[in-house]
Amino acid sequence: MIEFLNLKKAYADLDSEIKHCLADVFDSGWYILGKEVDAFEQQFSSYCGTSHAIGTANCLDSLTLIFRAYKEMGLMEDGDEVIVPSNTYIASILSITENNLKPIFVEPDQATFNIAPELIEDSLTEKTKAILIVHLYGRVSYHEEIGRLAKKYGLKIIEDCAQAHGAMQDEKVVGNFGDAAGFSFYPSKNLGGLGDGGAVTTNDDSLAEVIFALRNYGSHQKYNNLYKGMNSRLDEIQAAVLSVKLKYLDQHNLRRIEIADYYLNNIRNEKLLLPVKVENEPMGHVFHLFVLRAEDRLSLKNHLNSNGIGFDIHYPIAPHMQVAFTEMNKASFPVSEKLHDTVLSIPCGLHLADAEVEKVAQIINGF
Numbered sequence: 222m223i224e225f226l227n228l229k230k231a232y233a234d235l236d237s238e239i240k241h242c243l244a245d246v247f248d249s250g251w252y253i254l255g256k257e258v259d260a261f262e263q264q265f266s267s268y269c270g271t272s273h274a275i276g277t278a279n280c281l282d283s284l285t286l287i288f289r290a291y292k293e294m295g296l297m298e299d300g301d302e303v304i305v306p307s308n309t310y311i312a313s314i315l316s317i318t319e320n321n322l323k324p325i326f327v328e329p330d331q332a333t334f335n336i337a338p339e340l341i342e343d344s345l346t347e348k349t350k351a352i353l354i355v356h357l358y359g360r361v362s363y364h365e366e367i368g369r370l371a372k373k374y375g376l377k378i379i380e381d382c383a384q385a386h387g388a389m390q391d392e393k394v395v396g397n398f399g400d401a402a403g404f405s406f407y408p409s410k411n412l413g414g415l416g417d418g419g420a421v422t423t424n425d426d427s428l429a430e431v432i433f434a435l436r437n438y439g440s441h442q443k444y445n446n447l448y449k450g451m452n453s454r455l456d457e458i459q460a461a462v463l464s465v466k467l468k469y470l471d472q473h474n475l476r477r478i479e480i481a482d483y484y485l486n487n488i489r490n491e492k493l494l495l496p497v498k499v500e501n502e503p504m505g506h507v508f509h510l511f512v513l514r515a516e517d518r519l520s521l522k523n524h525l526n527s528n529g530i531g532f533d534i535h536y537p538i539a540p541h542m543q544v545a546f547t548e549m550n551k552a553s554f555p556v557s558e559k560l561h562d563t564v565l566s567i568p569c570g571l572h573l574a575d576a577e578v579e580k581v582a583q584i585i586n587g588f
Contacts, residue, residue: 223573224531224568225568226409226531227572230572242461246458253456254457257461261274262460275421276418276436277419278453280404282436282451286435290435291350305317305326305355307327307557308556316403323348327340335356341367342370351379353379358384360385361506363390363398377399387470403421404419411473436451474507478507480511484569490586493588494514496513512535514563518563524587533566535564567581
């Protein structure tokens with residue numbers, strides 16, 4: 222069996238280094254908002270090229286805190302609209318609705334899976350305050366047209382970087398294309414911890430100051446609460462592990478790209494559509510997931526199962542079709558619906574040996 226994911230195997234080479242940093246945290250006697258979080262925030266902001274990185278409990282909280290901070294700053298209010306791709310994980314949308322803002326779905330480009338920039342302007346209204354772009358599956362989704370629209374209409378650009386740590390375009394790393402960005406450090410991510418974790422990156426000093434308080438009960442100073450905040454703090458253990466793994470992020474991303482390149486060059490099956498690389502941008506897609514499309518996905522699933530190849534589906538239900546959003550269920554986003562009906566993710570992780578990558582391609586070619 223070739224597993225879709227095996228995190229223990231993927232990071233076996235970091236075993237001693239990670240165990241050493243865990244022992245250091247244990248011995249320190251300080252486990253919340255200490256020197257490990259401070260160090261990682263500085264390292265991660267430097268890596269992303271931003272002025273600030275603020276550790277949080279997870280990516281949903283990161284995105285939610287960004288919108289919440291803009292409301293506290295008087296830049297957004299209940300009922301304002303946020304452009305968001307109709308093809309994304311539900312967390313992107315929950316961060317909007319949690320703040321009593323209104324998500325406005327825009328269809329993706331079928332080749333990239335990311336929001337189609339040319340469709341955004343038609344969805345803008347006087348209530349639009351931001352565009353939330355999602356670097357889905359690890360591919361950079363920023364486009365100069367998005368920047369032009371943001372400047373023309375005075376909109377904030379917020380990045381959902383949950384799946385794209387280290388992806389680059391024009392020598393700029395994701396998390397530094399817009400006004401603020403949310404990251405996930407869920408264990409399976411390109412940069413993942415040993416549990417949940419997240420971060421906000423931004424170059425906006427005022428926004429950062431508000432988020433630093435909001436993540437910690439709305440307080441900059443103990444027992445002095447400026448806002449009705451929340452408890453969303455990256456803990457010392459996760460920060461220490463992430464500091465170790467951040468040193469190897471580019472190297473690990475290159476391995477993912479190497480696997481993806483092999484698939485792209487060796488999978489030859491007219492029944493399948495393969496993902497598209499970013500032209501002239503070697504790090505433009507860091508392949509958190511290698512997602513192909515099959516009209517007869519059920520048969521492909523059966524074929525992979527019978528040949529011992531692990532897989533997953535990201536994602537089987539389009540956001541507007543979820544029971545949680547009954548008010549949107551009658552909406553029609555045919556491109557997203559088609560993608561959600563046909564996508565399938567094959568193994569593309571650090572746990573794979575070259576021979577396993579070759580076997581995956583061979584089995585898929587036999588479908």
